Amino acid sequence: xxxxxxxxxxxxxxxxxxxxxxxxxxxxxxxxxxxxxxxxxxxxxxxxxxxxxxxxxxxxxxxxxxxxxxxxxxxxxxxxxxxxxxxxxxxxxxxxxxxxxxxxxxxxxxxxxxxxxxxxxxxxxxxxxxxxxxxxxxxxxxxxxxxxxxxxxxxxxxxxxxxxxxxxxxxxxxxxxxxxxxxxxxxxxxxxxxxxxxxxxxxxxxxxxxxxxxxxxxxxxxxxxxxxxxxxxxxxxxxxxxxxxxxxxxxxxxxxxxxxxxxxxxxxxxxxxxxxxxxxxxxxxxxxxxxxxxxxxxxxxxxxxxxxxxxxxxxxxxxxxxxxxxxxxxxxxxxxxxxxxxxxxxxxxxxxxxxxxxxxxxxxxxxxxxxxxxxxxxxxxxxxxxxxxxxxxxxxxxxxxxxxxxxxxxxxxxxxxxxxxxxxxxxxxxxxxxxxxxxxxxxxxxxxxxxxxxxxxxxxxxxxxxxxxxxxxxxxxxxxxxxxxxxxxxxxxxxxxxxxxxxxxxxxxxxxxxxxxxxxxxxxxxxxxxxxxxxxxxxxxxxxxxxxxxxx
Numbered sequence: 001x002x003x004x005x006x007x008x009x010x011x012x013x014x015x016x017x018x019x020x021x022x023x024x025x026x027x028x029x030x031x032x033x034x035x036x037x038x039x040x041x042x043x044x045x046x047x048x049x050x051x052x053x054x055x056x057x058x059x060x061x062x063x064x065x066x067x068x069x070x071x072x073x074x075x076x077x078x079x080x081x082x083x084x085x086x087x088x089x090x091x092x093x094x095x096x097x098x099x100x101x102x103x104x105x106x107x108x109x110x111x112x113x114x115x116x117x118x119x120x121x122x123x124x125x126x127x128x129x130x131x132x133x134x135x136x137x138x139x140x141x142x143x144x145x146x147x148x149x150x151x152x153x154x155x156x157x158x159x160x161x162x163x164x165x166x167x168x169x170x171x172x173x174x175x176x177x178x179x180x181x182x183x184x185x186x187x188x189x190x191x192x193x194x195x196x197x198x199x200x201x202x203x204x205x206x207x208x209x210x211x212x213x214x215x216x217x218x219x220x221x222x223x224x225x226x227x228x229x230x231x232x233x234x235x236x237x238x239x240x241x242x243x244x245x246x247x248x249x250x251x252x253x254x255x256x257x258x259x260x261x262x263x264x265x266x267x268x269x270x271x272x273x274x275x276x277x278x279x280x281x282x283x284x285x286x287x288x289x290x291x292x293x294x295x296x297x298x299x300x301x302x303x304x305x306x307x308x309x310x311x312x313x314x315x316x317x318x319x320x321x322x323x324x325x326x327x328x329x330x331x332x333x334x335x336x337x338x339x340x341x342x343x344x345x346x347x348x349x350x351x352x353x354x355x356x357x358x359x360x361x362x363x364x365x366x367x368x369x370x371x372x373x374x375x376x377x378x379x380x381x382x383x384x385x386x387x388x389x390x391x392x393x394x395x396x397x398x399x400x401x402x403x404x405x406x407x408x409x410x411x412x413x414x415x416x417x418x419x420x421x422x423x424x425x426x427x428x429x430x431x432x433x434x435x436x437x438x439x440x441x442x443x444x445x446x447x448x449x450x451x452x453x454x455x456x457x458x459x460x461x462x463x464x465x466x467x468x469x470x471x472x473x474x475x476x477x478x479x480x481x482x483x484x485x486x487x488x489x490x491x492x493x494x495x496x497x498x499x500x501x502x503x504x505x506x507x508x509x510x511x512x513x514x515x516x517x518x519x520x521x522x523x524x525x526x527x528x529x530x531x532x533x534x535x536x537x538x539x540x541x542x543x544x545x546x547x548x549x550x551x552x
Contacts, residue, residue: 042076042356045102047092050082053404066373066405075359088112096121103351104360106344106410113159113346114466117152123347123354124156132355135362136160139413145341145541148531149463160361161343163413165423166542168448170335171297171440172227176321178205178291186321190231190258190328193292197267200291215267217281217293227294228255232330235457236479237464237521239534245458245525247518249482249509253502254330256486260498263490273487282307288315292323297444298338301426304437312433320436322443325455333455334448339462340541341533344410361411370412376402389420415545419552422545449542454535463533465524471517478512 050061058064062080071077081102083091089112095101096116107113116122129137140147143163150159179186179196182203187193197215199205206213229235234255238246262268275281285293286307297303311318325333347357363369375382375390381398382390392398414421427438458464467475482505489501525532 042353042359043079044076044104044351044353044356044360045079045081046104046360047083047102047106048080049085049088049106049407051085051404051407055400055404058400058404065401066408069372070408074363076353076356078360083107089115092116099350101348101350103348103353103357105346105348106407107346108342108344108410108462110343110462110464111466113343116346117158118466121349122158123349123351124158125150125160125347125358126157128347128354128358129157132358133362135365136358136411139163139365139416143341143413145533145537149341149343149533151531153528158346159343160345160411161341162411163415163541164338164340164342165415165421166340166449166538166545167338167423167441168335168444169296169298169338170226170230170294171444171448172292172294172323172325172335173320173440174323175200175205175291175318177317177319179321180319181205181207186323187326188324189326193326194258194261194265194267197262197292198265201265201267205291206288212289214269214284214290215292216262217268217278217285217290226336228259230333230335230455231255231325232258232328233333233453233455233457234330235455236475238457245521245529247521248514249505251330252482252486252505253498254328256490256501257498258328260490264493273491286310286314288318294335297441300423300437300441301434304427304431304433308437308440309433312436320440322440322447324447332452334450334452336454336456336460337449337535337538337542339460340538340545342462364409364411365413367412367416370409370414371417373402373405373409373412374414388418389425415548419549422549424549449539451539454538456535459532459534460538465521465528467517467520471513471520474513475517478509478514478517481508481512 048061048067054061054064060082062082067078067080079102081095083106088107088109092101092105092107092112096119101121105116113122129140146161146163147157149161150157152158174186174196178184178200182199182205184196184199185192187196200213200215204211204213232251232255234251236247236249238251240246263270269275269281269284272281281290281293284290288311295303295307308320311320325335345361347354351357371390375392376398378384381394381402382392384390419425424438424441427434427441429435429438466472485501485505485508486498489496489498
């Protein structure tokens with residue numbers, strides 16, 4: 001039997017095999033409806049991201065073993081349209097303008113989906129889901145936040161998405177072996193943070209007799225760039241203590257003061273401005289020359305195989321520990337988290353067969369289908385252990401045939417698999433870097449998943465609204481100008497103080513359209529605040545997820 005005709009065994013266990021196999025019959029009809037009528041199989045079109053990742057000999061992202069599998073086992077005939085992953089806005093603009101955009105549009109970019117809504121390119125989904133959905137409708141009933149996040153300003157539902165696991169997106173690592181060698185405690189305040197960074201810079205923690213270490217990685221570009229913003233919650237749009245919204249540069253001052261103190265103490269590479277993408281700073285950390293560094297760890301498995309494995313090989317004696325964000329004059333915060341309620345797809349207002357689109361969405365939502373795009377075909381690419389753990393049978397075959405297929409599962413909520421949908425169960429502890437990464441992942445969850453406020457402003461960026469185009473330009477210009485002002489003050493010594501910079505930043509804000517921007521956000525917040533998911537909502541979701549995981 002060919003791969004394309006094989007369904008995952010769990011589909012048969014779930015009692016779904018009969019209906020799906022019937023959907024693959026030679027007459028291309030779905031099973032007879034009650035009363036003996038047959039329902040014609042629909043034809044739809046759908047986008048699929050093109051990341052250039054399809055291996056040689058496996059076809060293209062629009063025509064490959066998985067597109068064929070979908071068309072043989074799914075409820076509709078699907079024509080796939082490739083969208084370059086990092087040029088999706090321009091490609092979609094062309095397709096929409098020409099009237100040739102696909103029926104179902106998968107897009108991670110919130111601003112791109114918002115633009116399509118503003119241009120009235122999207123189909124409202126309330127009635128479609130109510131009348132024609134089973135799987136996604138049930139998922140929304142289980143997770144009402146999906147509906148909340150999918151509603152637009154007119155009160156109608158336009159977006160579908162998935163539930164993700166909540167865990168830290170950024171981890172701050174400190175060289176614990178350096179702390180032990182120098183007899184230092186973990187820094188808990190901004191003053192202690194500075195003192196430890198200074199000791200890492202001046203006291204030869206690597207013991208090579210050369211003045212070649214720094215306390216902290218560069219704080220301007222690369223992975224480390226957001227660290228101080230999180231420490232001070234130095235964001236432009238924040239939740240006020242009274243439940244209102246605060247917009248403006250006021251919270252940036254204390255972050256700049258601390259950066260200036262670090263710079264003047266010589267604990268950061270003074271050439272950080274020329275390290276445009278942060279690559280030098282990262283390499284210095286991986287070569288054992290930096291004591292404190294923040295990484296984007298949205299993919300701890302990738303972090304294990306790349307950065308952590310490199311550090312363990314380059315500096316075998318290194319020992320990392322997760323560093324909580326220090327208490328500061330601005331308060332204490334925690335790092336940014338993964339977005340648990342992620343909108344990923346919309347339906348074109350011109351879709352000729354919305355019912356077939358909904359049937360296809362329902363198909364993709366099923367756990368057994370989502371798991372197929374993660375692990376492949378059971379018996380071909382993976383097996384299930386007695387406890388339900390999926391195990392890859394042949395890593396090379398998996399890499400060639402499955403590893404690039406994840407974008408077919410953009411509405412799949414992985415945690416619906418149960419225990420083995422959680423990140424903690426994905427590590428292979430027989431591999432040293434993964435074993436160490438699992439230790440750090442657990443430590444990061446314990447450290448950062450708390451009820452402390454998240455230092456990322458009001459909410460995750462994917463839940464923030466999009467300013468009108470004219471205000472977008474003003475906001476972009478004024479934030480860039482204020483950034484330059486504070487950078488001058490960080491480097492300026494007595495020639496240009498932080499106090500002067502704060503006054504100039506406020507002046508720049510006022511003359512650059514600040515009042516208009518504040519007014520727009522306040523109006524939006526007053527109207528939409530009951531529908532906006534914020535960090536406290538995400539923490540509630542996290543607690544629910546942990547309870548479910550521990551119960552498995």
